Amino acid sequence: MPIIQYDNVCKKFDNSGRLAVDHVSAQIEKGEFITILGSSGCGKTTLLKLTNRLYDPDEGKVLVDGENIANVDPVALRRRLGYVIQQVGLFPHMTIRDNITVIPQLMKWDKKRMDERADELLTLVGLAPSEYRDRYPHQLSGGQQQRVGLARALVLDPEILLMDEPFGAIDAITRLNLQNEFMKIQEGLGKTILFVTHDINEAFKLGSRVMVMNEGKLLQFDTPAEIVKNPADSFVRSLIEAARSQEEFWENVR
Amino acid sequence: MIEYLKRHPEKVIGPLTEHIWLVLVTLVISLAIASFLTVLAMRSEKVSDLLNNIFSLVYSVPSLALFALLIPITGLGRTSAVIVLTLYNQYLLLRNFTTGLREADPVACEAAKGIGMTDMQILTRIRIPLARKAIFAGIRLAIVSTVGIATIAASINAGGLGILLFEGLRTMNIPKILWGSVLSAGMAVLLNAVLKMVEEKM
Numbered sequence: 043m044p045i046i047q048y049d050n051v052c053k054k055f056d057n058s059g060r061l062a063v064d065h066v067s068a069q070i071e072k073g074e075f076i077t078i079l080g081s082s083g084c085g086k087t088t089l090l091k092l093t094n095r096l097y098d099p100d101e102g103k104v105l106v107d108g109e110n111i112a113n114v115d116p117v118a119l120r121r122r123l124g125y126v127i128q129q130v131g132l133f134p135h136m137t138i139r140d141n142i143t144v145i146p147q148l149m150k151w152d153k154k155r156m157d158e159r160a161d162e163l164l165t166l167v168g169l170a171p172s173e174y175r176d177r178y179p180h181q182l183s184g185g186q187q188q189r190v191g192l193a194r195a196l197v198l199d200p201e202i203l204l205m206d207e208p209f210g211a212i213d214a215i216t217r218l219n220l221q222n223e224f225m226k227i228q229e230g231l232g233k234t235i236l237f238v239t240h241d242i243n244e245a246f247k248l249g250s251r252v253m254v255m256n257e258g259k260l261l262q263f264d265t266p267a268e269i270v271k272n273p274a275d276s277f278v279r280s281l282i283e284a285a286r287s288q289e290e291f292w293e294n295v296r
Numbered sequence: 297m298i299e300y301l302k303r304h305p306e307k308v309i310g311p312l313t314e315h316i317w318l319v320l321v322t323l324v325i326s327l328a329i330a331s332f333l334t335v336l337a338m339r340s341e342k343v344s345d346l347l348n349n350i351f352s353l354v355y356s357v358p359s360l361a362l363f364a365l366l367i368p369i370t371g372l373g374r375t376s377a378v379i380v381l382t383l384y385n386q387y388l389l390l391r392n393f394t395t396g397l398r399e400a401d402p403v404a405c406e407a408a409k410g411i412g413m414t415d416m417q418i419l420t421r422i423r424i425p426l427a428r429k430a431i432f433a434g435i436r437l438a439i440v441s442t443v444g445i446a447t448i449a450a451s452i453n454a455g456g457l458g459i460l461l462f463e464g465l466r467t468m469n470i471p472k473i474l475w476g477s478v479l480s481a482g483m484a485v486l487l488n489a490v491l492k493m494v495e496e497k498m
Contacts, residue, residue, distance in 0.1 A: 131406055148417060
């Protein structure tokens with residue numbers, strides 16, 4: 043059974059003439075690292091938000107663990123799915139530890155368990171707990187904040203992680219480090235990941251399979267190698283050509 | 297002035313305590329009502345606009361007129377005064393509360409929703425702490441405006457420092473007029489300064 047299944051999903055926003063997500067069907071198996079690639083406005087973020095009920099589809103359905111999520115309480119569903127966004131959205135008035143354990147606090151975990159969990163996660167994302175746990179978000183760099191964002195998303199040990207351009211606002215060098223570290227973390231955790239990005243290199247590097255989207259439609263959903271070998275249409279082909287021409291630039295400079 | 301206070305301490309202290317009492321009672325009731333209305337307003341933009349429009353309309357009615365309007369319903373005295381003062385406060389409190397809460401870090405609020413907080417949890421754990429300055433500013437404005445408008449409440453027998461002013465004016469008793477104006481103006485200025493200091497520390 044696929045862990046996530048999109049079944050003819052459509053979403054339309056009031057102020058727009060076309061569908062933001064246009065009849066998307068796809069199945070994602072447990073443990074896959076799926077990247078969703080497309081330029082801004084292609085519907086990739088909308089598809090992600092349809093997965094944790096930040097939006098509800100106008101047509102079609104989304105199944106998580108075989109269950110139609112329209113019948114699941116949105117708050118309970120969101121606690122089962124980790125969620126990381128580009129601007130991180132840490133809570134500025136809380137320490138790093140409280141940011142990570144905010145949902146466990148609401149679920150009345152005992153203090154010791156929460157402290158241990160926070161330290162464990164900080165270590166996992168590469169931040170020394172003794173140094174960072176009592177700091178406030180503004181005392182951290184952008185890259186460090188996103189590490190905390192990841193720790194917060196992992197606190198309830200969700201099976202699925204939804205990530206919306208998590209490294210999009212981070213400088214190139216830090217981004218490369220974070221990508222590599224995140225791939226290592228993921229090997230240990232074995233989560234199912236949906237990772238939205240507009241960066242073709244990031245999408246092909248991280249994804250075991252890549253969803254290519256344009257104007258709300260899912261154009262191709264395959265492994266990076268297969269997409270490069272057999273692009274589904276002219277849009278996918280031009281996307282690959284654009285990436286290639288960039289590469290040529292670097293080759294020529296050398 | 298000092299002489300007058302020495303000779304008739306009760307004539308100054310009495311209205312002063314009445315005035316403070318009027319302000320305190322009004323504040324407690326106003327805050328209770330405003331908190332309730334704010335929760336309602338946070339649920340939908342429409343309710344919020346409606347409430348803000350109603351109270352801005354009420355706020356634009358001159359206080360003397362509003363006191364007069366209430367006399368046939370709740371009569372002369374403190375009750376009418378507290379009702380009018382509370383009505384005025386709703387505009388100041390509600391406007392500051394709702395804008396502060398709505399404008400609280402939208403990214404943090406979006407993240408809070410995405411990780412599984414209920415709307416009420418987002419309000420109490422994220423929005424209110426982040427909007428504390430705006431909330432406090434609303435309370436400060438309400439207190440200062442109540443101190444001022446409460447002097448007019450003397451015109452409907454609600455007591456307070458306005459008594460000194462009105463009586464002093466009628467009998468041309470200069471010390472009385474001075475005590476009334478110095479105390480009411482002083483209270484407003486002092487409270488504003490102190491509360492503003494607290495606000496800046498937040």
